[in-house]
Amino acid sequence: xxxxxxxxxxxxxxxxxxxxxxxxxxAVVLDDLSTGAAERVPEGVPLVVGxxxxxxxxxxxxxxxxxxxxxxxxxxxxxxESVELPLLYYRENVHGLRTLLEAVAAGGVGRFVFSxxxxxxxxxxxxxxxxxxxxxxxxxxxxxxxxxxGEWLTRAAGRAHGISTACLRYFNVAGAGAPELADTGVFNIxxxxxxxxxxxxxxxxxxxxxxxxDGTCVRDYIHVEDLADAHLAAARKLAERGPVRDLTxxxxxGEGVSVREMVxxxxxVTGYRDRPAEVTARRxxxxxxxxxxxxxxAAELGWKARHDVRDMxxxxxxxxxxxxxxxxxx
Numbered sequence: 001x002x003x004x005x006x007x008x009x010x011x012x013x014x015x016x017x018x019x020x021x022x023x024x025x026x027a028v029v030l031d032d033l034s035t036g037a038a039e040r041v042p043e044g045v046p047l048v049v050g051x052x053x054x055x056x057x058x059x060x061x062x063x064x065x066x067x068x069x070x071x072x073x074x075x076x077x078x079x080x081e082s083v084e085l086p087l088l089y090y091r092e093n094v095h096g097l098r099t100l101l102e103a104v105a106a107g108g109v110g111r112f113v114f115s116x117x118x119x120x121x122x123x124x125x126x127x128x129x130x131x132x133x134x135x136x137x138x139x140x141x142x143x144x145x146x147x148x149x150g151e152w153l154t155r156a157a158g159r160a161h162g163i164s165t166a167c168l169r170y171f172n173v174a175g176a177g178a179p180e181l182a183d184t185g186v187f188n189i190x191x192x193x194x195x196x197x198x199x200x201x202x203x204x205x206x207x208x209x210x211x212x213x214d215g216t217c218v219r220d221y222i223h224v225e226d227l228a229d230a231h232l233a234a235a236r237k238l239a240e241r242g243p244v245r246d247l248t249x250x251x252x253x254g255e256g257v258s259v260r261e262m263v264x265x266x267x268x269v270t271g272y273r274d275r276p277a278e279v280t281a282r283r284x285x286x287x288x289x290x291x292x293x294x295x296x297x298a299a300e301l302g303w304k305a306r307h308d309v310r311d312m313x314x315x316x317x318x319x320x321x322x323x324x325x326x327x328x329x330x
Contacts, residue, residue, distance in 0.1 A: 002026040003235060004067045004109075006100065007074030008045075008053055009036030011183040012115070012224060017045060017072060018177060019228035020235065028065040030058075033073065040181060043060050052096035058103035069238065070104055071231055072097065075146070078187055079119065082143035087275030093146035097153055105161040111238040112232060114154040116169045116222075118250070119144035123287040129256075129292040133169070137312075140285050155246055164244050166234040170251040171292050175223040182319020183224075189262055194320045197272045198327040203263050207282030212270060216259040218289040220252040221308035223315075227251055232299040252292025253305045262309070269313045271329035290297035 003020060007013040008029030011223040013036065021042060022029050028046045046065065050057040052074050061067065076082065082089040092108050097114075104112060122138040124131045139145045151167045158165035161281045173319045174190045176182035208215040230251045238245055263277045297303050319329050 001066035002060065002065045004028050004065065006030045006038065006070065006264040007209045009033060009038060009040050009047065010073065011181070011185070012075045012173060012227060014040035014181050014226035015177050015224045016073065017042060018181075019225070019232045020071075021231055024232070025232070028061065028067065032063060037184075037186070038109045051266045052100045053091075055099050055103055058100060059107065062103055062107035062109060062220060067107065067109055069113070069235060070100070071102060071113040071115070071235060073115045075115070077117075077143060079141045079143045079185045081140050082313045084144070086142035089142045089146050093143075094149050094153070097150050099159040101153065104163065104260060105157060110163055110164060111235065112154060112158065112163050112165045113234050113238065114150060114165065114167045115231070116151050117144065117147045118169055118171045118252075118292065120148040120151065120169060121290070123285065124290060126302060130254065131250065132293055133142060133250055133296055145201055149250065149284040158244065158246060162244055164238040164246070166238055166245070166247040166249070168230060168234060168251050170218040170227055170230075170247060170308070171222055171290070173224050173227055174221050175225065175307065175315045176319040177228070179314070179315075179319040182316055183321065184323070188260065189219075190316050191265065191320065193263055193266045194270070194317065194324075197266075197270060197275055198320075198324050202275055202278040203266070205259050205263060205277045205279045206281045206286065206318050208260070208323075212258060212260050212288055214260050217286055218256040218258045218291065220253050220255065220291040221257055221262070221309055221312055222305060223312050225268060226307055227306040227307075229320040230297065230301065230303050233303045237301055247300055249300055250292040250294060250295040251297060252294050256291040257309055262313075264318075265309060266313055269310065270317055270327075
């Protein structure tokens with residue numbers, strides 16, 4: 001019996017595949033390779049090239065590989081792009097999920113892990129400063145909306161068809177398990193700073209007048225290897241005998257790091273201490289503080305993050321240098 005991992009040739013997906021196969025689970029990857037890379041899929045793991053919109057392909061894959069569970073990561077995930085192309089995002093993220101769940105139900109697959117996002121919360125306002133799974137979800141972008149709709153659809157299908165489900169809301173992902181598995185996109189703070197340093201430009205900080213200790217936004221960062229381990233823990237929990245499960249958990253460290261702290265740490269790790277950051281205007285819609293409460297995932301799955309922020313930056317930098325050797329400082 002196998003786990004089908006959609007999006008398994010992507011940045012996060014490749015780490016999930018490695019975590020699951022390293023723990024002895026059989027896996028098959030489905031990826032359209034629009035952003036993923038075939039070389040990220042380990043030798044011996046079947047790669048099916050195609051889309052979650054292709055019902056016939058899904059049916060064949062589930063049957064041929066005796067799929068017993070699904071980890072669904074395949075999705076469009078850029079917030080800004082989703083504002084410009086909402087129809088694309090709803091088609092890929094919601095209609096693709098619906099088609100996949102139809103195939104799962106028809107194929108008798110009993111376990112389904114859905115990779116959601118902290119984007120479902122939007123701009124949370126919390127008394128404790130921590131975002132819990134019970135914090136109201138008010139997404140601020142079509143991307144966040146599709147993830148929240150995806151959770152609704154996953155839970156509803158699970159209840160209707162006896163499928164144990166888990167929705168994993170992860171926060172700011174960084175780092176790499178190996179240089180060749182590093183994120184190749186430049187959409188998050190760590191690679192964005194790397195790119196500026198490589199270009200000879202100053203890193204940018206968007207606003208330093210927030211109600212935070214140093215005036216910059218505070219976020220919860222999670223190492224991609226820890227995130228992958230959380231997917232493995234969720235998959236194994238769903239595979240346990242017992243009643244049908246319906247889990248929704250945050251994946252974060254429960255610790256806030258400010259943008260300025262992150263930029264300063266990147267300067268230290270990379271050796272670019274002589275390139276001070278440039279403060280520019282706030283970006284619309286950036287909340288001052290978004291930090292996960294990580295109690296529920298510890299209680300439900302026995303999971304806790306192992307890596308700190310320095311690990312994330314150092315491993316991401318090794319991956320960046322693999323593709324940008326000119327950025328290395330002596």
